[in-house]
Amino acid sequence: MIQLEHYLYLSGLVFTLGLCGVMMRRNVILVLMGVEIMLNAANLALIAFNKYMLPIDGIVEPKGQVFVFFTIAVAAAEVAVALVIAVALFRRLDTVNVDDVANLRW
Amino acid sequence: MELPFFFLFGGAMVLFTLLTMFVKNPVHxxxxxxLSFASTAGLFVLLDAYLMAAIEVLVYAGAIMVLFLFVIMxxxxRSDELxxxxxxxxxxxxxxxxxxxxHRAISDLGAAVDPVRANTFEGEPKVVAKYLFTEMVIxxxxxxxxxxxxxxxxxxLARRTRDA
Known part of the structure; x- marks a missing residue:
């Protein structure tokens, strides 16, 4: 019997893997992919919560699914802007290594 | 019936995520x-979220990843930067x-959810669309x-400026 906990542990594991990728990879594009994986893991948790939600007045509204719909739309917008920033970075500095882009660090 | 599919899709999701994060070549x-997003779509089907499974494949595995591949291209x-x-x-x-x-948070989950399951949850696209276009229009x-x-x-951002 699959329970809510199974989905939450799976989601947490994938989120942690994405976090590891964001911290360990040095390529800007791979860092972005890690962020996408973390968003996706959160989506899985939202949909699992939606299915196991207690009904209010006998009905369960698909709130989690609609929330995931919005998350995906926002992720699409975010990826478009972030990838353009990566391209602009490459044009200007000729690198996509995050260690070489430390102008704002003190 | 749910159990083998959960482990199939869940295992595939974890495996492909691992490969995504720790493989050298960005194209790979x-x-x-x-593949990781495709397995997530399978899990969404298991959770009765059919519309979201379709959107996951279309938007994430389709549009967003094409964008990623284009930018990598x-x-x-250079091979020394891999x-x-x-x-x-x-x-x-x-x-x-x-x-x-x-783990701590999951293990003392509150009473807001039904841990065993299962009410008569309907996740078909009709219900989701009705909710989306009535209460969530704004x-x-x-x-x-x-x-x-x-x-x-x-x-x-993508436009080339003259002083650049």
């Missing part, structure tokens, strides 16, 4: 990420601590504005 990473890394992983013990510690906190329109802003932003 992108391909593995598409545009940037065209190696790029910096592992610091602190990072492993941070990830481990994060997962431990998540956020829906706001998202369209956000997408418009993102389009304008990308055009402005």
């Amino acid at each position: 990473s992108a391909i593995f990420m598409i 545009l940037i065209n890394l 190696e790029g992983m910096k592992v610091n013990p602190l990072m492993v510690l941070a990830a481990g601590t994060f997962f431990a906190l998540l 956020p829906f329109e706001a998202v369209s504005l956000l997408l418009l802003a993102a389009i304008l932003g990308t055009v402005v």
Whole structure:
């Protein structure tokens, strides 16, 4: 019997893997992919919560699914802007290594 | 019936995520990420979220990953730049601590959810669409504005300026 906990542990594991990728990879594009994986893991948790939600007045509204719909739309917008920033970075500095882009660090 | 499919799709999701994050070549990473999103779509079907499974495949595995592949192609890394992983013990510690906190949170889940299941949840597209277009119209329109802003932003950022 699959329970809510199974989905939450799976989601947490994938989120942690994405976090590891964001911290360990040095390529800007791979860092972005890690962020996408973390968003996706959160989506899985939202949909699992939606299915196991207690009904209010006998009905369960698909709130989690609609929330995931919005998350995906926002992720699409975010990826478009972030990838353009990566391209602009490459044009200007000729690198996509995050260690070489430390102008704002003190 | 749910159990073998959960372990199939869940195992595939974890495996392909691992490969995405720790494979050297960014193009291979992108391909593995598409597979990871496909397994997530399978899990969404198991959770009765059929519309979201379709959107996951269309938008994530389709549109977003094509964008990633295009940018990887545009940037065209030299082979000496492919190696790029910096592992610091602190990072492993941070990830481990994060997962431990998540475990703590999951293990004392409140009474807001039904842990065993299962009410008569209906997740078919008709129900979701009705909810989306009645109670969530304003956020829906706001998202369209956000997408418009993102389009304008990308055009402005991608334009070559003369002084650059």
